[in-house]
Amino acid sequence: MSDESKANRRLRSQDWFDNPDHLDLTALYLERFMNYGTTPEELRSGKPIIGIAQSGSDLNPCNRHHLDLAKRIRDGIRDAGGIPIEFPTHPLFENCKRPTAALDRNLAYLGLVEILYGYPLDGVVLTTGCDKTTPSALMAASTVDIPAIVFSGGPMLDGWHDGDLVGSGTVIWRSRRKYAAGEIDREEFLEAALESAPSVGHCNTMGTASTMNAMAEALGMSLTGCAAIPAAYRARGQMAYRTGRRAVELVLQKIRPSDILTRAAFLNAIKVNSAIGGSTNAQPHLMAMAKHAGVELHPDDWQVHGFDIPLLANVQPAGAYLGERFHRAGGVPAIMWELLQAGKLDGNCPTVTGRTMAENLEGRESDDREVIKPYAEPMRERAGFLVLKGNLFDFAIMKMSVVSEDFRRRYLSDPGNEGVFDGKAVVFDGSEDYHKRINDPALEIDERTILVIRGAGPLGWPGSAEVVNMQPPDHLLKRGIMSLPTIGDGRQSGTADSPSILNASPESAAGGGLAWVRSGDTIRIDFNQGRCDMLVDDTEIARRKAEGIPKVPADATPWQMIYRQTVTQLADGATIKGAEKFRGISKTPPRH
Numbered sequence: 001m002s003d004e005s006k007a008n009r010r011l012r013s014q015d016w017f018d019n020p021d022h023l024d025l026t027a028l029y030l031e032r033f034m035n036y037g038t039t040p041e042e043l044r045s046g047k048p049i050i051g052i053a054q055s056g057s058d059l060n061p062c063n064r065h066h067l068d069l070a071k072r073i074r075d076g077i078r079d080a081g082g083i084p085i086e087f088p089t090h091p092l093f094e095n096c097k098r099p100t101a102a103l104d105r106n107l108a109y110l111g112l113v114e115i116l117y118g119y120p121l122d123g124v125v126l127t128t129g130c131d132k133t134t135p136s137a138l139m140a141a142s143t144v145d146i147p148a149i150v151f152s153g154g155p156m157l158d159g160w161h162d163g164d165l166v167g168s169g170t171v172i173w174r175s176r177r178k179y180a181a182g183e184i185d186r187e188e189f190l191e192a193a194l195e196s197a198p199s200v201g202h203c204n205t206m207g208t209a210s211t212m213n214a215m216a217e218a219l220g221m222s223l224t225g226c227a228a229i230p231a232a233y234r235a236r237g238q239m240a241y242r243t244g245r246r247a248v249e250l251v252l253q254k255i256r257p258s259d260i261l262t263r264a265a266f267l268n269a270i271k272v273n274s275a276i277g278g279s280t281n282a283q284p285h286l287m288a289m290a291k292h293a294g295v296e297l298h299p300d301d302w303q304v305h306g307f308d309i310p311l312l313a314n315v316q317p318a319g320a321y322l323g324e325r326f327h328r329a330g331g332v333p334a335i336m337w338e339l340l341q342a343g344k345l346d347g348n349c350p351t352v353t354g355r356t357m358a359e360n361l362e363g364r365e366s367d368d369r370e371v372i373k374p375y376a377e378p379m380r381e382r383a384g385f386l387v388l389k390g391n392l393f394d395f396a397i398m399k400m401s402v403v404s405e406d407f408r409r410r411y412l413s414d415p416g417n418e419g420v421f422d423g424k425a426v427v428f429d430g431s432e433d434y435h436k437r438i439n440d441p442a443l444e445i446d447e448r449t450i451l452v453i454r455g456a457g458p459l460g461w462p463g464s465a466e467v468v469n470m471q472p473p474d475h476l477l478k479r480g481i482m483s484l485p486t487i488g489d490g491r492q493s494g495t496a497d498s499p500s501i502l503n504a505s506p507e508s509a510a511g512g513g514l515a516w517v518r519s520g521d522t523i524r525i526d527f528n529q530g531r532c533d534m535l536v537d538d539t540e541i542a543r544r545k546a547e548g549i550p551k552v553p554a555d556a557t558p559w560q561m562i563y564r565q566t567v568t569q570l571a572d573g574a575t576i577k578g579a580e581k582f583r584g585i586s587k588t589p590p591r592h
């Protein structure tokens, strides 16, 4: 081998383990790995060292089965001639972390960047599942830019209650309304919710977890078909093995995230999100991933590229079925196959398989048309996110795939004024205020009311909370009015079926227009023009500005303080300001 090709083949980890200029340090680097039986010969053999970024733990139950699956990832890495090294990532459990797991996405990102950069790793398998585990991992992979591949944990098996499918999260929102309307009691509420979680895995609806794993696959960052395989299926273990093998090949072939994460790949992902009826959280997360990948993605791209795409996946919350049936119907590749045939995808995008996306999708047509609809006969036309702006905010989205016929009839079809709705604002400062007052008769909430929540964005909460899907007061639920228009600077759960206007940026706590709206104001939502305005004149708005921004809670932890000092708005992905400039840092080895 010539000196040049030797240098070319030299792995990043060899700078630690095989560095003739630093015998003393090399000895130090090597010696402690022996503690668990690894030999110096292995570490100095020039085999790729592949990290397994382990996101599973007792604190992250949605990903916990990765602790077992990692064994098959290791087998794959070994069989392909690599050396696995597993390490934990910061836990991100959506349902349990207070005040919100979203606060920790950037913290997990930071932690993973330091690990991938500062340790002798040549490539990494990113184990993902629960909502933020996927974007935080891909954000870090782009910053460091070592060869990386996503291995999803997969959804739980389908949940059943009383002969009906019950899906994660969605059953909670639906039961909450039934309970308030007096249709079910406490016991039945709890039973239905608990039965929605019958096995290991992440949420089995098309919530944020399934969505973000679908996004990873749509971006080309996981093996074909990886996202949707249920956690408990044997195919999940086999996918673990293949992913481990492929991670080693990625290192040998020098394929990095920056080779795959292009603007074309992100536009593909936006379109797939519309077609699966994906989570509104895909918007900040894809923006964040694009930012760290150095890809220009504009907030309007959601409207320009995503809005016209129809809903093809008949999966809750936009449809009827859950993860198992979606997987058996062909999963993400079958959805992408439809989009590709319709000329909506860029099939030339490179992927971690080493083939193009179009090559990956060959022969992936669905044979279950109940669950995955043909492009020409969708569940719903124009199912992407509507992007809105106005004097209340510069940017917000509305997920059109969950806007029900009943809602369209009530709010979008006033004769002579179709698509324009004027409502009276009732404003809440945070969710405690909402829960305290929603049933207060003095608010006079009726079907012409628009519920507004603020103080729920990245700065206000802090972290940005999933609270915009506010349910109407009990007296309206009892009359069968299941949703009102809602607006907020927070987010909502990907499992919610609420037609909310959310992710509003800038948020109230940053001095956005929502800070100046008052209960009783008329808000006009013009769905045709994509506008949302309070009909309040400028002198009155100026007067209210003098009253100051509505108060938000003080920092409760050191990280909350740092987060608030550094975070951008949801429109821009709520990333850490300035962190994008560190892209590709693995090119230069860290100092000894």
Ligand code: FES
Pocket: 062, 093, 094, 095, 129, 130, 131, 168, 202, 203, 207, 209
């Ligand atoms: Fe973890 Fe839904 S709560 S995936």
Ligand code: MG
Pocket: 094, 131, 208, 466, 492, 493, 494
């Ligand atoms: Mg969520």
